Amino acid sequence: MNSLLRTTSAPVFPDARGRYGTFGGRYVPETLVPALDRLQAGVDQYLHSADFQSEFVHELKTWVGRPTALSYAPTLSKRWGAQVWLKREDLAHTGAHKINNAVGQILLAKRLGAKRIIAETGAGQHGVASAAAAARLGMPCVVYMGAVDVERQAPNVGRMHLLGAKVVPVTGGDATLRAAIDEALRDWVSDPDGTYYCLGSAVGPHPYPYLVRELQSVIGREARAQMLEQAGGLPDVAVACVGGGSNAIGLFHPFLGDAAVKLLGVEAGGRGTGLGDNAASLTSGTPGVLQGSYTLILQDAYGQVQETHSVSAGLDYSGVGPEHAYLMTSKRVAYESVMDEEALDALAECAKFEGILTAIESAHAFYGARRYAKAHPGAKILIGCSGRGDKDMPILQRTLLKDL
Numbered sequence: 308m309n310s311l312l313r314t315t316s317a318p319v320f321p322d323a324r325g326r327y328g329t330f331g332g333r334y335v336p337e338t339l340v341p342a343l344d345r346l347q348a349g350v351d352q353y354l355h356s357a358d359f360q361s362e363f364v365h366e367l368k369t370w371v372g373r374p375t376a377l378s379y380a381p382t383l384s385k386r387w388g389a390q391v392w393l394k395r396e397d398l399a400h401t402g403a404h405k406i407n408n409a410v411g412q413i414l415l416a417k418r419l420g421a422k423r424i425i426a427e428t429g430a431g432q433h434g435v436a437s438a439a440a441a442a443r444l445g446m447p448c449v450v451y452m453g454a455v456d457v458e459r460q461a462p463n464v465g466r467m468h469l470l471g472a473k474v475v476p477v478t479g480g481d482a483t484l485r486a487a488i489d490e491a492l493r494d495w496v497s498d499p500d501g502t503y504y505c506l507g508s509a510v511g512p513h514p515y516p517y518l519v520r521e522l523q524s525v526i527g528r529e530a531r532a533q534m535l536e537q538a539g540g541l542p543d544v545a546v547a548c549v550g551g552g553s554n555a556i557g558l559f560h561p562f563l564g565d566a567a568v569k570l571l572g573v574e575a576g577g578r579g580t581g582l583g584d585n586a587a588s589l590t591s592g593t594p595g596v597l598q599g600s601y602t603l604i605l606q607d608a609y610g611q612v613q614e615t616h617s618v619s620a621g622l623d624y625s626g627v628g629p630e631h632a633y634l635m636t637s638k639r640v641a642y643e644s645v646m647d648e649e650a651l652d653a654l655a656e657c658a659k660f661e662g663i664l665t666a667i668e669s670a671h672a673f674y675g676a677r678r679y680a681k682a683h684p685g686a687k688i689l690i691g692c693s694g695r696g697d698k699d700m701p702i703l704q705r706t707l708l709k710d711l
């Protein structure tokens with residue numbers, strides 16, 4: 308029974324200045340301040356209103372397909388010597404958790420009177436989710452995408468086109484996600500009233516990390532209730548992969564007050580510990596400002612943000628949401644990294660023994676969970692399965708399947 312009680316009351320963040328301890332805030336050019344003020348006012352007025360929530364819940368239920376299942380994983384449980392439960396965001400519409408955030412933000416955009424949606428995307432998953440939600444809710448949508456990613460992620464570019472979005476390749480900067488976010492911010496500044504910027508992870512200037520967390524917390528709320536009902540109690544540990552950190556904060560947040568539940572975030576360890584060889588901004592980064600937020604980032608001694616490497620495009624980002632930086636320094640959440648090869652190994656294991664082809668991003672969480680199980684025999688483990696792996700077939704052909 309004890310484990311069902313909420314034994315600690317964690318501080319409620321962010322504070323009025325959008326801070327999570329020392330992290331977070333709003334480090335933006337003056338030209339962006341009116342747009343962020345407007346967004347903040349909209350969040351305050353609508354996000355927790357009964358009217359907004361009922362429309363959001365209705366869309367989640369009837370269009371996204373929520374609640375997503377909680378699946379027991381009998382074979383992984385046996386192989387790892389643990390009790391393994393999977394929160395199945397791979398079953399959500401468009402194949403990952405990102406749709407929860409996109410639907411919520413576009414509903415908010417309509418209340419704010421916006422006439423068009425803009426979004427950024429790296430691997431294309433948030434672009435697809437935004438395009439789908441915008442189509443559903445009757446809004447035109449422009450997606451900024453690094454030119455390198457447009458090339459690498461052709462199937463997702465095609466999906467966005469079919470869903471009615473306009474995809475704009477960004478050739479400046481690193482021509483990947485970071486440049487795409489910069490370009491989206493520039494667009495937003497030029498028309499802060501008519502345009503709504505639908506940001507794809509729990510990053511960026513306040514109030515985005517908060518807004519995205521609130522929208523994604525549906526994952527953890529459902530999982531917590533499903534664990535109590537199906538597993539007869541809370542998990543000993545909940546594990547999620549961390550790119551910008553939205554699926555992880557969404558899974559973790561409803562468990563923060565459960566002192567007995569350990570929380571484990573897993574970053575991309577890439578091909579090694581050298582700067583540029585991974586995307587492990589929490590475990591290898593240092594404090595700094597990136598895209599409007601004071602957080603942990605991968606930068607050199609001069610503060611130049613470094614390019615990252617990960618086999619999973621969705622984790623390949625040099626920063627992380629500020630709330631994770633806070634949760635790491637306050638030690639409420641433990642963070643580890645998992646290498647490319649390890650994630651691919653876990654992906655193969657889950658596919659073969661549970662019949663679930665997870666995203667390579669999610670496979671990082673599976674490997675982290677396997678490592679945890681080896682050190683804690685019999686543990687009850689909840690894994691956030693953030694998305695499905697169909698989108699990863701080109702890279703899986705070149706790696707796991709290359710000898711076929």
Ligand SMILES: *Cc1c(COP(=O)(O)O)cnc(C)c1O
Nearest residue numbers: 550551552553554621668693694
């Ligand atoms: C985008 C993505 C991630 C990483 O983003 P977060 O904001 O850290 O959740 C993880 N898994 C999948 C399947 C994704 O598409």
